[in-house]
Amino acid sequence: xxTLKLDKSLTExxxxxxxxxxxxxxxxxxxxxxxxxxxxQAFMQRHHLNLVTMNSHTKINHYST
Numbered sequence: 001x002x003t004l005k006l007d008k009s010l011t012e013x014x015x016x017x018x019x020x021x022x023x024x025x026x027x028x029x030x031x032x033x034x035x036x037x038x039x040x041q042a043f044m045q046r047h048h049l050n051l052v053t054m055n056s057h058t059k060i061n062h063y064s065t
Contacts, residue, residue, distance in 0.1 A: 006014075024032045044051060 024035060027035065043049075
């Protein structure tokens with residue numbers, strides 16, 4: 001049997017992903033998108049980021065803090 005040792009940061013990502021899936025369980029697609037959008041905006045504000053994103057229709061959305 002092969003055992004892989006996972007880096008601590010990768011383990012944290014897996015834990016974050018599992019927690020996010022549990023939080024979003026039962027949400028509609030629109031609710032999940034809104035939740036993720038709110039979390040991303042809060043992250044950008046906390047870290048003083050000014051990012052430009054594009055939606056699926058290639059319309060540019062400017063997000064600033």
